Amino acid sequence: MQKILLVAGAALILACGKIKDVYVDNSIKYNIDWTAAADSSSSSFVNVYWNSTKHHFNNDNFGTVNQFDYWPEAHGLDVLVDAYKRTGSTMYKDRISAFYEGVKAKNGGRFYNNYYDDMGWHGMAHLRAFEATGDARYETSARELWQWIAAGWNDFDGGGIPWNHENTDAGRSKGIPSNGPAAIIAARRWQKYGAAEIVNGLNNLQWLERIYNWMKEHRVVQQSGRVFEKLSDPKGDWTYNAGTYMGAALEYYYITGNKVYLNDAIKTADWATSTLINSNNKVLSDWAEQQDHDVNLFKGIFVRYLTLLIKNKDLPESNRKRYVYFLRNSAQILWTAGAVKSPVVLFGYHWWQAPTESKVALRTQISACTLMESLALLKSEGYVE
Template identity: 45%
Template sequence: MIKKYCFFLAATLLFFQACSEGDNPIVEEEEYTIDWSAVADSSSEKLIITYWNAADKCFNFTNTGEKNFQYWPQAHALDVTIDAYERTHDNLYLTTINEWYDGVKAHNGNTFLNVYYDDMEWNALAMLRAYNATQETKFKTAAIEVWEDIQTGWNTNAGGGISWKKDQPYSKNACSNGPAAILAARLYQQFGDEADKEWALKIYDWEKEYLFNPASGAVYDNINSRTGETNTSWIFTYNQGTFLGAALELYKITGEKGYLNDAIKAADHTLNNLVDSNDRILKNEGTGDGALFKGIFIRYYTQLILHPDLSESVKKRYLTFLTHNAETLWLEGTDKSLLLFGPYWKTKPGYTNDLNTQVSGAMLMEAMTLLPEE
């Protein structure tokens, strides 16, 4: 449903009155409404027009045509395309989704398999969504093939978990376990294979034990089994997002309230610690890979907001935060002439923008359209 939020902008009007001894400005409050559906239309269409390479059938790395193919951002650009297609049923997005399959596969060595387990997980999640949106079996087949390869990343180093990279079995990362648990849980819910449910539980349990701080809600980036050290200084929004996303999926499967509580803890840690304290905007995690992190958090955070079992008080608090970030990005962090988003959602970008930064902002705009009308 379209969500519209109203707020007031101060419009300063100066009237000079000849009969007045002093010329005092008159300030009037003018109601301004953001139509989030229209904003999402503009941002998602702009993503395709500016970044989609029709010849190569994949997304360019910059709005100026730089290619520099990277596998994992293609998944998130596909996710936004699916968001827009599910909302509008516009053939522009359907054509892009179907062509993406051939182009990304070709640029990844004519396969969807990759040395990075997290990269495969992002793409498998997006392809499962693409299958559900289009009913094209090629996406289902590819997602399951990738999932089977992801399972080979599990080993007993550091007590278990999916490795980050095939040649680094000692590195166990949140980014390779949170998405894997989400994928396994969704496959189970859709196709009913009990083995997928067991994988989802096993992966989640490992991540919770080794990388989650239940007292603070922080999700640590990784543990190195060679040294036994857990990197507690790297806490990123996307790891918070996929952990809470996995918890939410397992809550759907089991009905156990503990999973919902875990999701809330991870969300609260993000809102309390991974923001700019001056303005309550999600922190700037840079360009390049980091630019995608906030958008990924927003995707799963929005699903938590929409869950019917979330209390009204928590839902209201989460909605206020999401709306504040979206309004700030649209009103302050967007170059309206180029329709480009900044990596810090309160500051406009330059004339050149990378795909990750643009996709992250587009995720937020699409997320706003999912919220119910008040």
């Protein structure tokens, strides 16, 4: 493993002095094999970032371990699940299995965390891992995580689940990061377990209604679909917030068939794909992307839920084509201009610029791999030519 890390770093060092911002002419038709791109991206992700001794992900391609990097681990698990569902490879299944005890140990022997949003990412990923592999440990942890998250709801500022459980400003601070994942969990658990599961006196459909309505009333501009943290500050508009609100709306639509929720998802998708972008090349982008930063993972979360929206059978075809074009544009620019592909695949945090430093952070790699897996999935199901 160490040899792979050093070779990858050396290759980047050699390349970095020549790299500029590169823009791809999207009028050119690129003949990209998305399945092969996903294969090489996800296998490189495992080979370079997986800690084969401690069974969790390292923080970068040089083997750094950040003890408090809890929430990106959940998205790394999501990529493993994506790749396993696509390939059926035991390489991914074995790591999904090992992840459970490895990340649990890294987090102090349990999956409980001080931050409700961080537990939300794990709650979603663990349920997906259980459904993909049948590993009953993940069913148990997904249930425990959801119980801890639901316990965070309070009536301060009209309701909602706060950022963390402390009785401080942070403990009273509420937004989409903690409520979007919680709404998706409630919806998926309702679809899976029905009325049999009661948490803090409510069934999961009641939790979905409560959380979704709070988000829609407190963090969404109804006319435009804009999802915000602060109404007066567009620099608080993040791709992952738009993504999880879209995801919650879509799950609500699956359950109820009420077009109001599908239209909520569409409105936010239209707003995000026209606003949260690089104006030069129309690639998905958050304004604060930088070396080894939380924000670099946000785009991959948005991609996950836009992909689900594309696959919804009731989505108008005009919207579907536009969203497919948007994702394909971001992916082909990432693959042709934003990646170093030898000796392993490593990505830049701006999707139009290959890595400019020898270290590539975990968050950056996860986000890009999520996009590659998305294109492979959409290709396999006939949405991408």
